[in-house]
Amino acid sequence: MHELGITQSIVEIALRTAAGQQAKKIHSVTLEVGSLAGVVAEALEFCYEACSQDSLLEGSVLIIEEIQARARCRDCAAEYPLTDLLACCPVCNSAASDLVCGEEMRIKEMEID
Amino acid sequence: MCIDCGCGPSGHDHQHKETEAPRKTISVEEDILSKNNRLAAGNRALFARQGIFTLNLVSSPGSGKTSLLEKTLVDLKNEINFAVLEGDQQTTNDADRIAATGTPAHQINTGAGCHLDAHMVGHGLEHFDLETIQMMMIENVGNLVCPASFDLGEDFKVTLLSVTEGEDKPLKYPPLFRDSEIMLIN
Numbered sequence: 001m002h003e004l005g006i007t008q009s010i011v012e013i014a015l016r017t018a019a020g021q022q023a024k025k026i027h028s029v030t031l032e033v034g035s036l037a038g039v040v041a042e043a044l045e046f047c048y049e050a051c052s053q054d055s056l057l058e059g060s061v062l063i064i065e066e067i068q069a070r071a072r073c074r075d076c077a078a079e080y081p082l083t084d085l086l087a088c089c090p091v092c093n094s095a096a097s098d099l100v101c102g103e104e105m106r107i108k109e110m111e112i113d
Numbered sequence: 114m115c116i117d118c119g120c121g122p123s124g125h126d127h128q129h130k131e132t133e134a135p136r137k138t139i140s141v142e143e144d145i146l147s148k149n150n151r152l153a154a155g156n157r158a159l160f161a162r163q164g165i166f167t168l169n170l171v172s173s174p175g176s177g178k179t180s181l182l183e184k185t186l187v188d189l190k191n192e193i194n195f196a197v198l199e200g201d202q203q204t205t206n207d208a209d210r211i212a213a214t215g216t217p218a219h220q221i222n223t224g225a226g227c228h229l230d231a232h233m234v235g236h237g238l239e240h241f242d243l244e245t246i247q248m249m250m251i252e253n254v255g256n257l258v259c260p261a262s263f264d265l266g267e268d269f270k271v272t273l274l275s276v277t278e279g280e281d282k283p284l285k286y287p288p289l290f291r292d293s294e295i296m297l298i299n
């Protein structure tokens with residue numbers, strides 16, 4: 001359950017960004033989370049509500065956009081969506097691949113006044 | 114361009130209602146783990162400067178990380194200068210076991226924490242004379258899930274799997290296995 005620590009980072013970045021913009025209110029914070037980032041959206045939402053209390057973030061909405069992981073085959077260079085972590089290349093059936101994306105966890109944007 | 118709503122440069126062809134608070138969307142594009150990643154990069158640079166090769170050992174509790182370290186240290190201590198950072202929620206049992214082999218060891222207790230992070234490791238390193246160390250072994254908190262997301266600044270992540278855990282564990286907990294450069298079956 002490291003979602004709490006991750007949420008504290010989200011709150012820290014969001015409040016710092018809002019202060020830099022002299023925001024009076026934060027309506028929403030949008031995250032981009034890779035399907036392999038290893039966080040549970042429900043747990044993030046739960047922690048967010050708790051961590052945003054008594055701050056400019058209170059009452060704001062956390063929007064989580066999932067980024068589907070993609071892999072590139074080391075043998076034939078085909079790129080394919082990685083729905084199953086141990087999936088093989090759909091072109092040549094090789095199991096050797098490198099991750100193209102899917103582990104990211106970032107704040108994309110915020111809606112503020 | 115309207116700074117309130119971000120509409121295009123082609124003139125303002127709509128009104129913002131007086132009563133409606135002006136909302137604007139600002140792009141942030143900041144990595145949520147950026148603090149950990151920045152500290153991990155600092156650790157990595159420190160290891161490189163001191164010529165220290167570093168492994169991050171991860172596994173379920175009880176797979177044999179400390180036992181493997183004890184054996185390795187006893188077998189190789191005349192060839193390589195080791196140091197060991199131990200991570201557990203509580204107790205100094207593992208650091209005591211390592212110290213008994215004659216290797217410098219420091220215990221990090223994470224309390225409620227389920228993994229080591231780069232910040233804890235950075236402070237853990239303050240307990241060693243890095244000049245004299247060639248290889249740093251970091252034993253992470255026993256957990257097959259959370260340590261996957263936290264770079265500590267290591268050269269390689271090593272996942273241990275003991276056979277009694279069941280052969281399907283890489284299927285059940287794939288991220289950590291996928292993230293590791295080395296996997297050992299104990």
Ligand SMILES: Nc1nc2c(ncn2[C@@H]2O[C@H](COP(=O)(O)OP(=O)(O)O)[C@@H](O)[C@H]2O)c(=O)[nH]1
Pocket residue numbers: 172173174175176177178179180181255299
């Ligand atoms: N049978 C057997 N037991 C082992 C082996 N390696 C470790 N153990 C035992 O497994 C238990 C947990 O080992 P430990 O090294 O503390 O695991 P850690 O929690 O991953 O550090 C201890 O009682 C060890 O003596 C092994 O290769 N074979």
Ligand SMILES: [Mg+2]
Pocket residue numbers: 178179207252
């Ligand atoms: Mg141990």
Ligand SMILES: [Zn+2]
Pocket residue numbers: 073074075076077078089090091092093094
């Ligand atoms: Zn292929």
